[in-house]
Amino acid sequence: GAGVSQTPSNKVTEKGKYVELRCDPISGHTALYWYRQSLGQGPEFLIYFQGTGAADDSGLPNDRFFAVRPEGSVSTLKIQRTERGDSAVYLCASSTDRWDSGANVLTFGAGSRLTVL
Amino acid sequence: KQEVTQIPAALSVPEGENLVLNCSFTDSAIYNLQWFRQDPGKGLTSLLLIQSSQREQTSGRLNASLDKSSGRSTLYIAASQPGDSATYLCAVPTGTASKLTFGTGTRLQVTL
Numbered sequence: 001g002a003g004v005s006q007t008p009s010n011k012v013t014e015k016g017k018y019v020e021l022r023c024d025p026i027s028g029h030t031a032l033y034w035y036r037q038s039l040g041q042g043p044e045f046l047i048y049f050q051g052t053g054a055a056d057d058s059g060l061p062n063d064r065f066f067a068v069r070p071e072g073s074v075s076t077l078k079i080q081r082t083e084r085g086d087s088a089v090y091l092c093a094s095s096t097d098r099w100d101s102g103a104n105v106l107t108f109g110a111g112s113r114l115t116v117l
Numbered sequence: 118k119q120e121v122t123q124i125p126a127a128l129s130v131p132e133g134e135n136l137v138l139n140c141s142f143t144d145s146a147i148y149n150l151q152w153f154r155q156d157p158g159k160g161l162t163s164l165l166l167i168q169s170s171q172r173e174q175t176s177g178r179l180n181a182s183l184d185k186s187s188g189r190s191t192l193y194i195a196a197s198q199p200g201d202s203a204t205y206l207c208a209v210p211t212g213t214a215s216k217l218t219f220g221t222g223t224r225l226q227v228t229l
Binding site: 004033044093107109111 | 160163206216219222
């Protein structure tokens with residue numbers, strides 16, 4: 001596609017529910033990233049995929065968070081037993097190159113705003 | 118642990134003014150530094166990417182400089198316009214460098 005597409009744009013759920021957030025990266029981008037942005041803060045890294053594999057998941061806050069990218073394109077971020085503290089904007093980004101190519105310019109999606117009541 | 122700080126947190130200027138946004142980072146062993154723009158309810162748009170070997174990058178009215186040794190970068194916006202109103206974030210690669218560490222941003226408002 002022309003840009004990084006994220007769905008849903010807004011999600012309101014109740015505490016304890018399960019949530020899935022979807023990211024459709026730019027076609028051909030092998031690298032995909034998930035970030036979380038709380039109000040008034042900069043984005044915080046969650047997980048990075050190179051192809052189908054999670055190359056770095058060190059930013060996932062706990063085992064309630066999980067992400068997959070089974071075919072190396074679309075990715076789904078899954079949050080189990082949601083808590084009010086999970087409320088944030090979840091941003092997805094993709095890029096063509098690994099960071100060490102020196103051209104790691106990320107293209108971000110508009111984000112999925114999650115509100116946990 | 119890399120920490121990125123942006124000053125000021127918010128800035129309001131009249132149209133036409135030149136302005137400077139500041140970004141500082143604690144670990145100078147970075148490969149590059151990026152400046153992003155974020156509009157309300159939108160994702161981030163990459164403005165400029167400065168490689169560690171470069172001292173500055175220019176795009177239109179924007180000029181970003183990088184001083185690794187002092188852990189600082191500045192974003193200079195010339196002849197500001199109301200359309201420049203947005204939050205500006207700087208970010209540096211951290212650790213494996215697949216992850217970016219962002220500052221908290223500077224919220225800029227350009228008034229008529």
